[in-house]
Amino acid sequence: MPLRELQYPTEPYSKVNRMKDRADYALETIHQIVNSCPMLHVSFQSPNSPFPVVLPMIGQMGSFSRPSADLGDVLDLYLHGYVSSRLMNTTRSADAQEEEKEKEKGLPMTIAASHVDGLVLALTPNSHSYNYRSAILFGHATLVTDTAEKLYAMELITNSVVPQRWTNSRVPPNAAEMQSTSVLKVTISTGSAKIRTGGPHDEKGDLEDEALLGRVWTGVVPVYSVMGEPVAGGYNRVGEVPGYIEGWRGEVNKDAEEYAREAVGREVGEKGGK
Template sequence: MNLTRTTPSSTTPAGLPMTIAASHLDGLVLALTPNSHSYNYRSVVLFGHATLVTDPAEKLYAMELITNSVVPQRWANSRVPPNAAEMQSTSVLKVKVVNGSAKIRTGEPHDERGDLEDGGLLERVWTGVVPVYSVMGEPVAGGYNRVAEVPGYLEGWRKEVNKEAEGYAREAVGREVEKKTVDE
């Protein structure tokens, strides 16, 4: 964050050069041989330049977007706006993306032709995909919580996120598979 506060020279683009990478695992792909094992995944790498957000209104707006991207409607259902100390201690970067690269791997195992022609091997080794997804568990109230029930916006979001995560992981196999929801 401190590096973004320096003034760029006239020969460099505005802002601190930045690389942002993210990966998400959707499944373990188990083949006939370990050399053919793989993963179903989604990944992205972005390149750009970051600058510090200094305008208080823009910073507040960014903080709201960030908060609501974690749990929708959470900003409005918490103590806002942040107090002066919270605003002072929080830094927000704005990144202008210049380019990027994304990769997605979906589907079933892909084994070598020789292995696929070996009937004994096909009868001995299980192949397939183990879907991988995160589950948002039952909310646990804080020690000083006085609200009797989990708010509807939170519980509805939790169930929807779980359903979507499982659905995507299973769809990444690349064919219709038997589905059971997390809440069943």
């Protein structure tokens, strides 16, 4: 952990402009949201279409050069997946020299990670909201070609799905598997998070309407994800679901429900926002 909390710089493209009191630029907060999100949305510009490409991908932040780095440190994002080389080499610079420099940096991409934590039901539709945690990262992606780094990323990503799964499956990957697996490394330029917690907030006029208060239920429906009872596959021969899976399930299910419930009572960043 660094001595002082590190923050991402606020660039014009990364600054939160609406509901600023919900914004958070701390690396630890942002990395935590990304690493707990089972699916990321990766977006980048296509050379032949006005529509950005959006791909759902599995990813995880880590540091190959310093694997013991924690969430508040400077980290890279490793993505499991494929982006065609045609797209990877896309740059839009008019200047040939600058274009070469840009290409080396990699493909500019925006990565989004979001959790819905609650449905906030207020007196009026307008004051309805969500409790949520949302993180956006901006960076440049390159293909990981170094074998040791690729292995590091594959283990990191596999263990993000279920902790300890890597060593509890058949490893290391063979040559064909290493060949067929693509890993992207995103060097992060900056990022931001937006978080809403708390209960409903209504306008003064509605709060003074006794008949309305007597008629409309207001509060929060907590929302959380559950890792359900495991279902054995067709060729499974291991009788009991292993402890590292069941222990982890119990923990994350408890944490997820607790977060969503506790978020209701935490009126952070709620100065005037809905």
